[in-house]
Amino acid sequence: xxxxxxxxxxxxxIIWAIGFIIIxxxxxxxxxxxxxxxxxxxxxxxxxxxxxxxxxxxxxxxLSLISTIICLxxxxxxxxxLSSFKKGNDKMMILIFILPMWMNFLLRTLAWQTLxxxxxxxxxxxxxxxxxxxxxxxxxxxxxxxxxxxxxxxMVLPIYNVLCKIDGNLLxxxxxxxxxxxxxxxxxxxxxxxPGIISGITMVFVPALTTFVISDLLGGSKILLIGNxxxxxxxxxxxxxxxxxxxxxxxxxxxxxxxxSAIFDKDGxxxxx
Amino acid sequence: MRKLFLFGLLATLTILPLFGCGKTxxxxxxxxxxxxxxIDPDVIKMFEEEYKIQVIYDxxxxxxxxxxxxxxxxxxxxxxxxxxxxxxxxxxxxxxAELNWDNIxxxxxxxxxxxxxxxxxxxxxxxxxxYCWGTVGILYNTDKVDEPITKWSQLWDEKYKNQILMxxxxxxxxxxxxxxxxxxxxxxxxxxxxxxxxxxxxQKPLVQAYVVDQVRDKMIGNEAAIGVIxxxxxxxxxxxxxxxxxxxxxxxxxxWIDSWVVLKNSxxxxxxxxxxxxxxxxxxxxxxxxxxxxxxxxxxxxxxxDDEDIKxxxxxxxxxxxxxxLETYHYLGEEGDELYNNLWKEVKSE
Numbered sequence: 001x002x003x004x005x006x007x008x009x010x011x012x013x014i015i016w017a018i019g020f021i022i023i024x025x026x027x028x029x030x031x032x033x034x035x036x037x038x039x040x041x042x043x044x045x046x047x048x049x050x051x052x053x054x055x056x057x058x059x060x061x062x063l064s065l066i067s068t069i070i071c072l073x074x075x076x077x078x079x080x081x082l083s084s085f086k087k088g089n090d091k092m093m094i095l096i097f098i099l100p101m102w103m104n105f106l107l108r109t110l111a112w113q114t115l116x117x118x119x120x121x122x123x124x125x126x127x128x129x130x131x132x133x134x135x136x137x138x139x140x141x142x143x144x145x146x147x148x149x150x151x152x153x154x155m156v157l158p159i160y161n162v163l164c165k166i167d168g169n170l171l172x173x174x175x176x177x178x179x180x181x182x183x184x185x186x187x188x189x190x191x192x193x194x195p196g197i198i199s200g201i202t203m204v205f206v207p208a209l210t211t212f213v214i215s216d217l218l219g220g221s222k223i224l225l226i227g228n229x230x231x232x233x234x235x236x237x238x239x240x241x242x243x244x245x246x247x248x249x250x251x252x253x254x255x256x257x258x259x260x261s262a263i264f265d266k267d268g269x270x271x272x273x
Numbered sequence: 274m275r276k277l278f279l280f281g282l283l284a285t286l287t288i289l290p291l292f293g294c295g296k297t298x299x300x301x302x303x304x305x306x307x308x309x310x311x312i313d314p315d316v317i318k319m320f321e322e323e324y325k326i327q328v329i330y331d332x333x334x335x336x337x338x339x340x341x342x343x344x345x346x347x348x349x350x351x352x353x354x355x356x357x358x359x360x361x362x363x364x365x366x367x368x369x370a371e372l373n374w375d376n377i378x379x380x381x382x383x384x385x386x387x388x389x390x391x392x393x394x395x396x397x398x399x400x401x402x403x404y405c406w407g408t409v410g411i412l413y414n415t416d417k418v419d420e421p422i423t424k425w426s427q428l429w430d431e432k433y434k435n436q437i438l439m440x441x442x443x444x445x446x447x448x449x450x451x452x453x454x455x456x457x458x459x460x461x462x463x464x465x466x467x468x469x470x471x472x473x474x475x476q477k478p479l480v481q482a483y484v485v486d487q488v489r490d491k492m493i494g495n496e497a498a499i500g501v502i503x504x505x506x507x508x509x510x511x512x513x514x515x516x517x518x519x520x521x522x523x524x525x526x527x528x529w530i531d532s533w534v535v536l537k538n539s540x541x542x543x544x545x546x547x548x549x550x551x552x553x554x555x556x557x558x559x560x561x562x563x564x565x566x567x568x569x570x571x572x573x574x575x576x577x578x579d580d581e582d583i584k585x586x587x588x589x590x591x592x593x594x595x596x597x598x599l600e601t602y603h604y605l606g607e608e609g610d611e612l613y614n615n616l617w618k619e620v621k622s623e
């Protein structure tokens with residue numbers, strides 16, 4: 001009796017998943033694999049090999065790879081510091097990290113625009129103290145900065161979660177047996193935190209690869225990422241077929257990174273929340 | 274007991290807004306789809322109070338973004354405010370309803386010459402009522418530029434590297450390159466378009482950013498020296514930053530009209546016409562002009578303007594007979610659109 005009731009409770013989520021995930025996905029495949037006259041074609045998917053599209057895909061891959069690596073380099077030490085805090089204190093620090101995420105992502109990106117502009121806040125302060133100005137707005141550097149800023153929490157939290165779960169006795173045992181701190185880190189901490197790292201990489205890489213807002217706002221629309229190409233096909237060129245076709249290509253990349261994370265993180269240890 | 278009290282309080286707070294303080298709109302509603310910041314919000318409120326019609330108001334950034342939404346019919350808009358060439362496209366694709374001019378008596382306040390220009394895209398003036406008009410020109414900052422800017426070709430000058438803001442919309446960007454080369458902005462000749470594309474590519478390293486609405490704030494904030502801008506934004510930016518000057522380039526430019534149209538599948542056609550009629554009332558058109566600073570084709574409203582400087586302002590009400598090579602955009606058909614879009618994508622991806 002009780003289990004039946006619980007089954008019914010899941011109904012809203014099933015409706016949600018069908019209505020907002022499965023049907024839209026099917027529509028993407030339908031549009032991506034047909035032409036204007038509803039005939040089957042794979043030309044929309046193959047269009048990725050056009051010079052413009054392949055170039056924007058490569059730039060997007062490069063920028064998201066760079067920002068993922070930088071995110072990882074920043075996040076790992078940070079997660080270690082956070083996990084070494086006493087219970088209670090760490091919650092406060094985590095809160096500080098999550099706090100910006102309560103604000104709208106668009107607004108935060110727009111704020112970076114105001115900060116980075118040539119006559120913006122950072123440069124005004126720099127010129128007041130007679131330091132050279134930084135001119136990175138409307139360049140790929142600003143896009144990378146925007147990606148790192150926006151997606152950093154997604155890297156910190158999974159790594160922090162796995163680090164917290166590491167049994168302190170393992171570390172003590174390693175020290176007992178004569179390993180120094182570096183050996184302990186390499187042999188115990190790092191291998192045990194791989195699920196968190198992989199999960200963090202997916203959580204940063206996928207949104208960075210597909211973003212179009214960050215490159216629009218911080219890149220001055222001068223750099224076309226694959227996300228921008230797709231967005232423009234939908235909003236400006238009214239070519240939903242090509243836009244969907246290119247989305248299918250992007251989905252392949254997303255599925256690959258999800259597979260990798262599934263292989264390394266079998267027990268779902270690196271889940272963010 | 275305390276739980277019960279809390280529950281009661283919550284319940285009252287939830288139900289309370291349903292009673293009393295809500296406004297009533299006994300004459301239904303009208304769905305309006307307009308450009309961003311293209312109406313005085315007070316005007317909407319005044320209309321709602323006077324006609325007891327609720328206005329559901331949405332905004333778009335470019336004609337190209339508006340069209341797919343209207344075509345897909347996702348939200349059933351009644352009144353939309355597209356530009357000339359887009360109106361032509363909507364007429365050709367049978368998206369617009371013919372207006373009943375008897376319901377829009379105030380439309381006679383609109384100057385005769387604007388109906389004449391409208392004939393170019395709306396033959397017989399069946400579908401559209403002009404709302405704003407203007408040109409596309411150059412706005413420059415006299416603090417950052419030591420010579421008068423008069424020509425499009427100055428946007429290709431190396432010394433303004435990283436100081437130029439271009440329009441991030443296909444037609445406006447190509448128009449600049451086409452006029453630079455003396456071509457028509459409605460050309461679909463592949464050779465001419467290729468030359469225009471090469472010009473834009475050559476210019477790209479000098480461009481600070483491709484923007485649409487942001488050009489206004491960036492120019493006010495001294496972020497760039499030169500920007501391509503719609504004339505209507507010029508008055509507003511000058512109000513905020515007196516170093517800015519607007520010019521219509523010598524090579525010629527685009528003269529545009531944005532007009533109200535009613536969609537064919539509109540469910541509130543009469544309300545839509547009431548809304549258009551209300552906006553054509555001289556006092557309302559004037560109030561609107563003060564807010565959005567885009568030139569109004571409403572001659573009765575123009576007569577009401579006190580400030581002689583504004584009445585003869587180059588930006589808001591230019592004397593077009595002084596200029597050569599002015600053109601209005603035409604709809605170029607699906608193939609023409611595709612040609613432009615693909616070339617624009619090449620420019621952007623370089």
